[in-house]
Amino acid sequence: MIASSGYVAVVDGDLCTGCGKCADVRQAATISVDGLAHIDIVACTGCGVCVAHCPQEAISLLRDPAKGEPLEIEKLIAHAIESRDDK
DSSP states (O other), rough: OOOOOOEEEEOTTTTTOOHHHHHHHHHHTTTEEEEEEEETTTTTEEEEEEHHHHHTOEEEEOOGGOOOOOOHHHHHHHHHHHHHOOO
């Protein structure tokens, strides 16, 4: 199961050169390049891999309320440990 981070990737068209490095690192067909990178926000899970691989820093993550609340992993782990210790 793949869960959204609560964010989506967005491309700054003024910075994008259409190099395709972002699309190369994505395993799903989330990003297409036709002069500029285009992100399928329905398929985007907000993982940030494309952000980290963009040499022009043209991609960023924005909060998308339609994708649900971001998981607070540290709180979830702490809760799981507390629940385990209570048994």
